[in-house]
Amino acid sequence: MYNQPGHRVCSSTCLTLVVVVSVCLLVSSVPFPLQAQSSQRCFDETNLCISGRIRTFWEENGGLPVFGLPITPQQEEVIEGQTLEVQWFERNRLELHPENQPPYDVLLGRLGVDRLEQQGRDWKTFSQSNGEEAGCRFFGETGQNVCGPILTAWRANGLETDGQPGKTEAENLALFGLPISPAQIETLGDGNQYAVQWFERARFELHPENVPPYNVLLGLLGKEIRSEAGGQVASLSLGVQGEDYRFDSETLGPVVPGQSATLSFQNTSTVYQHNWILLNTSSEDVAREFDEQAAMVGPANDYMPTDQSLVLAHSRLLNPQESDAVAFRAPGSPGTYIYLCTVPGHFTAGMKGILTVSP
Numbered sequence: 001m002y003n004q005p006g007h008r009v010c011s012s013t014c015l016t017l018v019v020v021v022s023v024c025l026l027v028s029s030v031p032f033p034l035q036a037q038s039s040q041r042c043f044d045e046t047n048l049c050i051s052g053r054i055r056t057f058w059e060e061n062g063g064l065p066v067f068g069l070p071i072t073p074q075q076e077e078v079i080e081g082q083t084l085e086v087q088w089f090e091r092n093r094l095e096l097h098p099e100n101q102p103p104y105d106v107l108l109g110r111l112g113v114d115r116l117e118q119q120g121r122d123w124k125t126f127s128q129s130n131g132e133e134a135g136c137r138f139f140g141e142t143g144q145n146v147c148g149p150i151l152t153a154w155r156a157n158g159l160e161t162d163g164q165p166g167k168t169e170a171e172n173l174a175l176f177g178l179p180i181s182p183a184q185i186e187t188l189g190d191g192n193q194y195a196v197q198w199f200e201r202a203r204f205e206l207h208p209e210n211v212p213p214y215n216v217l218l219g220l221l222g223k224e225i226r227s228e229a230g231g232q233v234a235s236l237s238l239g240v241q242g243e244d245y246r247f248d249s250e251t252l253g254p255v256v257p258g259q260s261a262t263l264s265f266q267n268t269s270t271v272y273q274h275n276w277i278l279l280n281t282s283s284e285d286v287a288r289e290f291d292e293q294a295a296m297v298g299p300a301n302d303y304m305p306t307d308q309s310l311v312l313a314h315s316r317l318l319n320p321q322e323s324d325a326v327a328f329r330a331p332g333s334p335g336t337y338i339y340l341c342t343v344p345g346h347f348t349a350g351m352k353g354i355l356t357v358s359p
């Protein structure tokens with residue numbers, strides 16, 4: 001009460017000060033939070049957000065019908081031996097490749113191929129056609145025709161690469177890839193049968209009960225792959241057998257195709273350095289060749305060959321008594337995969353084992 005007159009009678013100087021301070025506060029603090037907020041788009045359905053380059057890519061290249069809702073946050077993952085920032089959506093996986101020029105700085109997972117592999121199916125064994133059928137587009141590369149409503153839907157969508165309205169065939173291909181199966185009847189997750197056609201990055205499904213364009217839907221491959229791989233992370237651990245050039249186990253797994261896994265690798269030796277490298281091969285000869293390349297590279301690069309195309313996951317080179325935790329995604333294809341230590345002489349002495357991947 002006593003102060004009130006003072007409050008009411010604020011002099012012009014006082015007002016100026018208030019205004020200056022407010023402006024300063026606005027300038028110094030507001031733009032950053034505002035920017036962060038406006039660059040994020042969130043979805044109540046899954047309580048997840050998209051932002052930055054993944055958001056613009058998602059919005060510019062088809063959004064919900066093509067990619068679906070986000071089902072993970074943007075996160076670091078090892079994909080085919082490469083550590084990448086990725087985000088999973090119901091229908092695909094977007095990967096950040098900042099080393100590429102836009103629009104190729106965001107790449108799509110080959111989830112059609114991955115999902116078939118996970119089911120233990122080889123698309124190269126699907127029946128092929130010798131040539132174009134009436135009203136269809138024939139792809140000689142894979143020997144498949146694309147026809148009718150699936151062709152219409154395929155042509156209606158694409159990765160915007162030329163900035164021109166409409167979609168060119170190159171743009172359709174960049175988004176979906178080539179057809180890898182004929183149109184065929186399959187039982188999907190809801191237990192019903194549908195005519196479907198597989199592409200490298202998508203599964204087109206015919207839903208004749210819907211009106212166009214909803215008579216052709218894209219399969220929820222991201223969701224299927226992740227749920228089959230299980231939300232659970234496979235927890236693996238490995239050590240070294242005394243002072244021998246041997247792991248304490250020559251088998252790891254089984255893990256489910258595509259499952260997230262972590263390996264805790266302990267170099268229990270008190271004398272020797274060791275590493276653990278998982279290769280995309282079941283061939284002892286291929287592993288031996290890799291080991292020879294590693295020996296040539298030497299300790300400077302931790303006995304890691306420059307050509308890492310075979311490497312699915314690896315630990316650091318560990319000194320005696322050190323340990324490392326390796327997070328990786330199990331290969332999408334069922335089978336056996338060799339792991340080894342590439343410190344010279346160790347593989348030949350028997351420092352190797354097999355990871356089993358099975359549905």
Ligand code: CU1
Nearest residue numbers: 274341343346
């Ligand atoms: Cu070793």
